[in-house]
Amino acid sequence: MTFLKVDGIHHTYFTKNSATTALSDISLEVEEGEFVSFLGPSGCGKTTLLSIIAGLFKPTEGLITLENKTINRKQNKIGYMLQQDYLFPWKTIEENILLGLKLMDKLDSSKKQNALELLDEMGLKGFESQYPNQLSGGMRQRVALVRTLATEPKLLMLDEPFSALDYQTKLRLEDLVSTTLKQFGKTAILVTHDIGEAIAMSDRIFLFSARPGQLHRTFIVPEELKKLPPFKARNHSSFTKIFESIWKELESLESENEH
């Protein structure tokens, strides 16, 4: 069974005076436990596709199925990690990580225990009663990840979750997120502008052409890189090879975009 199936997606945004076609005929599949990335020129529709997969709105045409069922955001099968952490400043770290479970009416003592253990694994033991503004950006993103994982989502949507962080924090967090998602066998989709990040974290990379976004090419990350945590993968000789191929393709797509 295909875990996630994206079938013939077209999407046009209609406003009073205009129509913008963001996506054209996108079909792809993601297996359970896979980590994939969406890369492409700015404005090619990556976030639009992620939102449609998340069931936030319906595409103009096409179908998304998760475990053979049409996607529906009310099923609560999807977790998010975004550029902004969206922690509530007036709630403590413990209240923030339990909030998703509470809203879904799934909070019980064993789920609370799991969330607190995960917070510990993320190196945040002792911060339970602190408030988000007492934590660094990287720490806050770790809290956001715990809050998301606590709800046991089937699929994780990562929309540029590291782009607001300084370089060193970003590298450290890439390692932590990658290891944690592998440990839990989670399926994830990452939207990023960073080719290196996509290679270091993914099993496969979907490269989209400029708007209206179409699937241009799929890159399979070499096995030897997939075995390594992102930081180590970045230093492997195979990394440079695949980086150069993706860079070249992206450059040509971006120059087509400018003409």
Ligand SMILES: Nc1ncnc2c1ncn2[C@@H]1O[C@H](COP(=O)(O)OP(=O)(O)OP(=O)(O)O)[C@@H](O)[C@H]1O
């Ligand atoms: N709500 C909206 N109404 C009208 N047009 C929209 C809307 N949201 C996005 N668009 C347009 O759809 C196209 C795709 O946007 P989208 O944000 O999905 O691209 P993206 O690849 O994620 O961009 P970036 O890489 O710059 O973040 C763009 O031309 C954008 O202007």
